[in-house]
Amino acid sequence: MNGHEDVVFVQDTDTGLRAIIAVHDTTLGPALGGCRVWPYEKPADALTDALRLSRGMTYKNSLAGLDLGGGKAVIIADPRKDKTPALMEAFGRHVERLSGTYITAEDVGVSPDDMETVARHTDHVRGTSATGLGDPSPYTALGVFEGIKASAKHVFGSSDLDGKTVSVQGLGHVGYDVARQLHAAGARLIVSDIHAPAVLKAIETFGATAVDPGEAHMVDADIFVPCALGAGLNARTVPHIQAKIVAGAANNQLETPADGIALRKRGILYAPDYAINAGGVISIALATPEGGDNLVRQKTFAIGDTLTTIFERAAKEETTPEQVADTMAEERLAKAKAA
Incomplete structure (x- = not known):
C-alpha cells in the first residue's frame, strides 16, 4: 500500500460513521492531513482516495519544509445530507484513539465549524480557533495564486496576469x-462547477464566462486551474487541453505518471499539485494560538520560489516538474531517516 504505516477502518453504528484514516509516513513528524467527506460509490474508492491523498501529504509536508508526516481521513457520506455534529464528534473520538499519530484538519466537504466539533473530542486537530488561524483555505488560495504567477513567468516571461x-x-x-485574486490581477475568467450558485456568483462578481465542468480543460485559455477533485489530468483529458499552463489547487491531479509525461510532450507546464497547494497545510502547521500569520504568509509566498526552482531543475534535467518535486521531497525524507 505505497509504504503506508497504518490504515484504520472506522465504523460507528450510532451515528452511521464510516471512515478510513491512512497514515503514510511519520519520518518527519506526526501525520498531518485533512478529513474529506464524500459520497463514494464503493468503499474501495474511498480506500484508494485515502491512500493516494495520504501519500501526497507526506510529499507536500516534506517539500514545504514542515516537520510533519503525511496522513489523510475520508468519511463516506454526502456532506450536504449525511454530515451531522454527532458524526463529526464520533470521528473526533476515533482520531483521539490514534494518540497523536494522525492530526486532522479541514478538507473537501468539511467546514471550519466541523473541525471545531471534532476538537470537542481530540486535541489532534488543526485549523480551529484554538489552534490559531482557523480556516486554511485562504492560505491555500494565496499559495496557488503565487504559483500561477511563477508558472506564468516561466512560460510567458512575466508574472503579469493582466x-x-x-x-x-x-x-x-x-x-x-x-x-477572485485572478480577477483582481486583470485575468479574464472562464469558470465551472457542479454547484450552480457558485457559478452564478462568479459570473455576477467577476464577469466570468461559464462552461460545463467537463469542458473546462478544453476551452481556449492561457492557463487551466483545476480546483475540483483529483485524477482530472488523464489519458482522456490531456490531449484536449488548450492551455500552456496547468496550475491549480486540486490534489492528485495526475491519474498516472504517464499523464505528466504527456503534458510535457505537449509543451504544457504542470505545477505539481502538492507544491502549489501547500499554503493551507503551512497555515495549520505553523499557526499559533496568538493568531499571527506573518510566518505563514512568508512561507506561503515562497511557494512561487519553490516552483521556480522545480521548473528550472526540470528543464535542466529534461524531466517533468512532478518528478523533480518528488525527488526534492524524497531527498529531505532520506536525510531525516539517515540522521
Whole structure:
C-alpha cells in the first residue's frame, strides 16, 4: 500500500460513521492531513482516495519544509445530507484513539465549524480557533495564486496576469478565492462547477464566462486551474487541453505518471499539485494560538520560489516538474531517516 504505516477502518453504528484514516509516513513528524467527506460509490474508492491523498501529504509536508508526516481521513457520506455534529464528534473520538499519530484538519466537504466539533473530542486537530488561524483555505488560495504567477513567468516571461484567459474548474472555498485574486490581477475568467450558485456568483462578481465542468480543460485559455477533485489530468483529458499552463489547487491531479509525461510532450507546464497547494497545510502547521500569520504568509509566498526552482531543475534535467518535486521531497525524507 505505497509504504503506508497504518490504515484504520472506522465504523460507528450510532451515528452511521464510516471512515478510513491512512497514515503514510511519520519520518518527519506526526501525520498531518485533512478529513474529506464524500459520497463514494464503493468503499474501495474511498480506500484508494485515502491512500493516494495520504501519500501526497507526506510529499507536500516534506517539500514545504514542515516537520510533519503525511496522513489523510475520508468519511463516506454526502456532506450536504449525511454530515451531522454527532458524526463529526464520533470521528473526533476515533482520531483521539490514534494518540497523536494522525492530526486532522479541514478538507473537501468539511467546514471550519466541523473541525471545531471534532476538537470537542481530540486535541489532534488543526485549523480551529484554538489552534490559531482557523480556516486554511485562504492560505491555500494565496499559495496557488503565487504559483500561477511563477508558472506564468516561466512560460510567458512575466508574472503579469493582466489580459490572460484563465479557466478555473471548481469554485469551492479555494477555487473561488483563486478566481477572485485572478480577477483582481486583470485575468479574464472562464469558470465551472457542479454547484450552480457558485457559478452564478462568479459570473455576477467577476464577469466570468461559464462552461460545463467537463469542458473546462478544453476551452481556449492561457492557463487551466483545476480546483475540483483529483485524477482530472488523464489519458482522456490531456490531449484536449488548450492551455500552456496547468496550475491549480486540486490534489492528485495526475491519474498516472504517464499523464505528466504527456503534458510535457505537449509543451504544457504542470505545477505539481502538492507544491502549489501547500499554503493551507503551512497555515495549520505553523499557526499559533496568538493568531499571527506573518510566518505563514512568508512561507506561503515562497511557494512561487519553490516552483521556480522545480521548473528550472526540470528543464535542466529534461524531466517533468512532478518528478523533480518528488525527488526534492524524497531527498529531505532520506536525510531525516539517515540522521
